[in-house]
Amino acid sequence: MKILILGGGPGGYVSAIKAAQLGARVTLVEKKYIGGTCLNVGCIPTKVLLNTTDLYHTIKKDGEKIGIKAEDLSVDWQKLMERKTNITQSLVGGVEGVLASYGVEVIFGEGKFISKNQIEVLKDDDTKDTVDFDKAIIASGSKPVILPIPGIHGENILTSSQILSLEKLPESLCIVGGGVIGCEFASIFSRLGVKVTIIEMLPGIIQNMDQEVVQYLDFELRNVGVEILTNSKVEKFNPTSQGVEVTASTPEGEKKIKTEKVLLSIGRKAVVDNIGLEDIGIQFDRTIKVNKKFQTNISNIYAIGDCTGGVMLAHAASAQGMAAVENIMKNISRMDFKTVPYCVYTKPEVASVGLTEEQVKEKGIDYSVGKFPLMSNAKSLILGETEGMVKFIVDNSTDEILGMHMAGPKATELIVEGALALRLEATIDEILTTIHAHPTVGEALHEAAHGVHGYPIHLPKEI
Amino acid sequence: MGQLLVMPKLGLTMTEGTIVEWFKKEGEEVKKGEKIFAVETSKLTNEVEAPAGGILRKIIHKDGKLQVLEPVGILAGADEDISDLISKAGSGKVKVDENQEVKEIDAKVEKEKPETSSKRIKASPKAKRLAKELGVNLSKVEGTGPGGAISEQDVENYQAEEKPKVKTSPTAKKVAENLGVDINKIEKSERIMKDDVVGYKNFQMLKEMADPKETREKMTNMRSVISERMSQSQKTSAGVNYNLTVDTREMKRLRDKLKPIKKITYTDIIVKVVSRVLLEFPILNSSVEGNEIIKRNYTNVGVAVALDEGLIVPVVKYANIKGLKTISEDIKELAEKARTNTLQPDEMTGGTFTVSNLGMFNIESFTPIINQPEVAILGINTIKETAVNVNGEVKFIPMMTLSLTADHRVVDGSVAAQFLNRLKEFIENPNILML
Numbered sequence: 098m099k100i101l102i103l104g105g106g107p108g109g110y111v112s113a114i115k116a117a118q119l120g121a122r123v124t125l126v127e128k129k130y131i132g133g134t135c136l137n138v139g140c141i142p143t144k145v146l147l148n149t150t151d152l153y154h155t156i157k158k159d160g161e162k163i164g165i166k167a168e169d170l171s172v173d174w175q176k177l178m179e180r181k182t183n184i185t186q187s188l189v190g191g192v193e194g195v196l197a198s199y200g201v202e203v204i205f206g207e208g209k210f211i212s213k214n215q216i217e218v219l220k221d222d223d224t225k226d227t228v229d230f231d232k233a234i235i236a237s238g239s240k241p242v243i244l245p246i247p248g249i250h251g252e253n254i255l256t257s258s259q260i261l262s263l264e265k266l267p268e269s270l271c272i273v274g275g276g277v278i279g280c281e282f283a284s285i286f287s288r289l290g291v292k293v294t295i296i297e298m299l300p301g302i303i304q305n306m307d308q309e310v311v312q313y314l315d316f317e318l319r320n321v322g323v324e325i326l327t328n329s330k331v332e333k334f335n336p337t338s339q340g341v342e343v344t345a346s347t348p349e350g351e352k353k354i355k356t357e358k359v360l361l362s363i364g365r366k367a368v369v370d371n372i373g374l375e376d377i378g379i380q381f382d383r384t385i386k387v388n389k390k391f392q393t394n395i396s397n398i399y400a401i402g403d404c405t406g407g408v409m410l411a412h413a414a415s416a417q418g419m420a421a422v423e424n425i426m427k428n429i430s431r432m433d434f435k436t437v438p439y440c441v442y443t444k445p446e447v448a449s450v451g452l453t454e455e456q457v458k459e460k461g462i463d464y465s466v467g468k469f470p471l472m473s474n475a476k477s478l479i480l481g482e483t484e485g486m487v488k489f490i491v492d493n494s495t496d497e498i499l500g501m502h503m504a505g506p507k508a509t510e511l512i513v514e515g516a517l518a519l520r521l522e523a524t525i526d527e528i529l530t531t532i533h534a535h536p537t538v539g540e541a542l543h544e545a546a547h548g549v550h551g552y553p554i555h556l557p558k559e560i
Numbered sequence: 561m562g563q564l565l566v567m568p569k570l571g572l573t574m575t576e577g578t579i580v581e582w583f584k585k586e587g588e589e590v591k592k593g594e595k596i597f598a599v600e601t602s603k604l605t606n607e608v609e610a611p612a613g614g615i616l617r618k619i620i621h622k623d624g625k626l627q628v629l630e631p632v633g634i635l636a637g638a639d640e641d642i643s644d645l646i647s648k649a650g651s652g653k654v655k656v657d658e659n660q661e662v663k664e665i666d667a668k669v670e671k672e673k674p675e676t677s678s679k680r681i682k683a684s685p686k687a688k689r690l691a692k693e694l695g696v697n698l699s700k701v702e703g704t705g706p707g708g709a710i711s712e713q714d715v716e717n718y719q720a721e722e723k724p725k726v727k728t729s730p731t732a733k734k735v736a737e738n739l740g741v742d743i744n745k746i747e748k749s750e751r752i753m754k755d756d757v758v759g760y761k762n763f764q765m766l767k768e769m770a771d772p773k774e775t776r777e778k779m780t781n782m783r784s785v786i787s788e789r790m791s792q793s794q795k796t797s798a799g800v801n802y803n804l805t806v807d808t809r810e811m812k813r814l815r816d817k818l819k820p821i822k823k824i825t826y827t828d829i830i831v832k833v834v835s836r837v838l839l840e841f842p843i844l845n846s847s848v849e850g851n852e853i854i855k856r857n858y859t860n861v862g863v864a865v866a867l868d869e870g871l872i873v874p875v876v877k878y879a880n881i882k883g884l885k886t887i888s889e890d891i892k893e894l895a896e897k898a899r900t901n902t903l904q905p906d907e908m909t910g911g912t913f914t915v916s917n918l919g920m921f922n923i924e925s926f927t928p929i930i931n932q933p934e935v936a937i938l939g940i941n942t943i944k945e946t947a948v949n950v951n952g953e954v955k956f957i958p959m960m961t962l963s964l965t966a967d968h969r970v971v972d973g974s975v976a977a978q979f980l981n982r983l984k985e986f987i988e989n990p991n992i993l994m995l
Binding site: 494496497521524526 | 730735
């Protein structure tokens with residue numbers, strides 16, 4: 098079995114390793130860098146910035162309170178950029194090492210299908226290679242959406258990839274789009290002292306997650322000085338000597354925002370161009386169409402991850418990649434999208450798995466909710482991060498856990514308990530009868546579970 | 561305290577057993593755990609041990625087949641009054657907690673594993689005790705200790721493997737409770753999830769609504785003969801099916817012209833034609849016996865007659881020398897006899913070729929099964945007004961398809977095709993019969 102994988106991101110490289118583990122001969126074609134957007138200009142580098150931001154901001158804001166005296170505290174942007182590069186390089190090197198250990202052949206260049214069993218790769222040195230395969234997995238990923246707004250191609254208007262390579266911190270930043278990516282950058286830059294404005298078309302930030310937990314983020318962002326304009330739309334960008342003037346229509350009328358840089362985080366779109374899809378008749382419109390086994394209409398060619406639309410998350414792409422490989426090698430599919438967690442790496446962190454309260458209502462399910470505010474959680478108090486809550490949503494007919502939502506410290510780590518509960522079809526009773534360590538933020542999950550049919554221990558009696 | 565000895569239930573499926581031997585006589589002293597009598601079932605022989613010490617006061621059944629839990633004897637103290645137990649025994653089966661009785665004690669398996677039964681089973685004392693506690697048959701346990709001895713761990717492992725495990729998600733369990741589903745009845749090798757329970761319940765409800773019932777009845781003699789012959793024929797012959805469509809206008813004209821003189825049917829005409837054409841193609845009128853082919857200078861044409869309970873094939877004997885009138889009368893008489901069950905054996909045997917007509921049921925073509933030991937059968941179908949291109953003009957002509965099955969062991973395709981074409985020639989121009 099010879100498997101070709103197009104794209105070396107978290108969907109593609111995981112597929113390659115899995116396929117090699119199951120005994121396939123694997124060739125991976127990657128245009129630019131192993132690890133894709135995630136490792137190089139996405140998840141990983143942003144979290145490096147976030148980590149420094151957290152440390153800096155905590156000491157700056159709460160230093161005296163927590164007993165750390167620091168004079169002339171400042172962020173060395175150059176050093177931070179160096180560390181970012183070092184970490185991504187080390188991770189990329191690690192993945193390359195694993196690929197090599199499994200004998201995966203990696204070809205750098207632009208791949209384009211020329212038949213159902215052949216791909217042509219235009220390599221960096223302008224020579225061409227043709228690779229034959231029995232099965233292929235397309236993992237071409239996604240790229241930022243650029244809307245046709247006047248002036249959008251101006252030099253100070255950046256995508257998420259470009260903003261990660263700024264030479265210095267800007268004075269001000271206007272973020273277009275208040276989704277996950279926009280909010281993460283807002284949380285980083287605002288705490289590094291940059292004046293941040295978010296312009297969001299919808300009524301609030303991060304509209305696809307449970308709004309009760311998202312409100313903690315909304316509050317905290319405003320608290321550190323982020324201006325959030327909702328129900329607002331950018332009309333045009335005008336270059337100025339200091340940067341850009343953004344014209345937005347808001348419910349309060351037209352507004353002009355002068356800013357040094359603009360970040361576009363409107364969304365991401367599948368990469369479907371110039372890879373030969375139309376030449377060999379693979380069906381796609383904005384995304385590549387696949388069935389439950391991740392097969393395209395051409396049965397020996399599969400597609401996974403962002404290029405198929407749906408849930409555009411690195412861990413979803415990896416899971417899809419492994420499921421596609423298992424379908425190829427063992428003809429079994431094991432992808433359950435309901436356990437895909439959604440994580441927002443901000444302060445506070447926001448994480449979610451399963452159905453939101455809004456979705457449960459819409460479906461007409463008879464449900465109960467258990468909540469616990471982190472204000473009453475010891476570890477959160479120690480961490481100085483009590484802004485947040487845990488929330489379980491439970492089906493009343495069976496007590497099955499339908500969703501877990503959290504805002505607060507470690508939310509992105511703790512969400513795995515909810516994901517596992519969903520995978521196992523656990524009822525709230527399983528959370529209740531699981532002993533949670535003390536003192537941890539995780540205890541708040543246990544407390545919230547108590548709140549479903551009874552009362553949390555560490556909350557005063559309701560009157 | 562006196563007690564009744566009963567026929568033990570040695571396995572979940574055991575319903576009765578046979579007493580083959582008493583090791584103790586009436587009045588003899590028995591110690592607890594001593595062998596007291598032997599029981600044989602269809603699967604195994606087992607020696608029953610005394611549940612307590614005492615005197616074997618009475619043997620109720622010396623031998624013979626008994627239902628499970630039926631009293632076989634009385635064990636009591638030497639001077640104890642056992643009249644109560646005797647009267648209890650008289651009333652038949654004793655109510656005993658069945659589960660308690662379902663124990664497989666060191667059963668000697670006769671049929672399942674003869675090679676191990678003859679060998680002495682090596683097991684540690686602890687393993688033996690545990691096996692007894694758990695009701696594990698040591699002869700089935702594979703020993704991993706020194707010299708293949710069975711350890712305590714081996715018994716535990718065996719028990720763990722044998723126990724049916726139903727892994728379910730907690731929600732699935734709740735859903736099962738809510739829906740009143742016995743989760744153990746769901747068959748799945750992986751963990752049972754809530755969708756499995758819902759699916760099972762839906763199927764149960766569907767089944768309830770459909771209320772499926774099956775009945776079983778013995779085949780009539782006729783049905784078993786048909787059943788036997790048809791499957792035999794399929795095994796014996798190498799049947800090939802051929803279809804050819806013929807114009808029936810001339811055949812109809814013949815029938816209509818004869819009507820005032822003699823009412824005849826299309827079947828009559830076709831039997832007449834067949835018995836004539838068969839003489840030109842003796843291989844279709846033959847039989848195979850061993851590696852010999854039997855050919856004839858006569859044709860006995862069977863005509864299948866449908867009855868309520870099956871079908872029967874009376875035979876028009878020597879049809880080749882009979883006129884259309886005689887053939888018609890023969891068929892009519894044989895069919896009548898068939899319906900009134902008055903056919904003589906020789907009227908149903910000796911056929912050399914069979915004709916079967918399903919035209920009255922609007923059948924357009926079918927693949928009849930050869931009536932052994934013949935080598936071919938002709939199926940007659942319905943007559944249908946069919947659009948036919950006649951010299952560039954569309955005409956509707958009453959057409960009929962002839963469906964021939966011929967045994968390729970002796971009848972090759974070209975021969976069968978020629979035979980059908982010859983039939984067509986005759987049917988489309990019955991005047992040839994005059995030649």
